[in-house]
Amino acid sequence: MTAANRQPAVLALGSNLGDRLTTLTAAISALEQVPGLELTGVSPVYESAAVKVDGVDDDAPRYLNLVVGIRYTGAPHALLDAVNAIENDYGRVRVERWGDRTLDIDIIVFGSVSLHDERLSIPHPRAAERDFVLAPWLDLDPEAVIPGRGPVRTLLGAIDATLTPYAVLPSAGGNR
Template identity: 40%
Template sequence: MSTVQAAIGLGSNLGDPISQLQAALQRLQAHDAISLTATSSFYRSAPQGDAEQPDYVNACALIETTLAPHALLAALQAIERDLGKIKRGHWQAREIDLDLLLYGDAVIQSDDLTVPHPWLHKRDFVLVPLAEIAPDWMVPGKGSVSEMLAQLPDHFIQERL
């Protein structure tokens, strides 16, 4: 099978978020069917939704993979489970969150996977780190990552770590 470039969003705000993101990146790199090709800086951002939780640390990674989209999603979910993720609900605190943002130029709509990620174009805590490592990536129906970031009205990132 040929390789596909994919973009992964990473986030954590419980325990030691920086260590959680580093551990997730190490597990991505250790996977037999995944090659980590770029990693953004880490960014501290304010929580959305329930503001009564710690700030997040977010990053993005580019990978090359031979996994099909749903197999890649399963691999990401396995890493989350291994790192202790507990599903608490939308916009709730989390040990680790790995989102499949982009999978080549694919557009996927299924019950358990939507690519491009449906909120990608509305989240600076995803677009800022993604623009750092893939500013010219063309997102189907949205334009380039850097164009989406330039049009974003809301900002939650507080600092680059």
């Protein structure tokens, strides 16, 4: 793919261990260094209780979450490799599914791509139920849609959201 046909994509970032805001800020800088990746927007940061496999865990460290808009010249799996490398650089250790982590980066949508294989599912299969993805994404793009699921505004309206606005990063911006 050439620079002329970069795909718009949305990434969701989360952290509930360590210096969460510093990690998220550093991760955004690291994303900007990925060859072929251009940052187009950074949402506000929200805080929320950790959602675990068996429900909300009020005893677990709370999460900070944000989403970023990007344009990317490569393929979806190359983007996954890049975000996995950044997660590893920031000390991400996979212990359990939905376990606590220093940094999580999910690919939410990638253009109009629909793909499901053993490494990657796009659109992200759980994004439509996650207030910590939908709320910051709506801030970034009020017209956002998850292909096959509907407008982010409608999806968020169907959820009992329990997020708290936490911060706006100096790098934040809806339209670059």
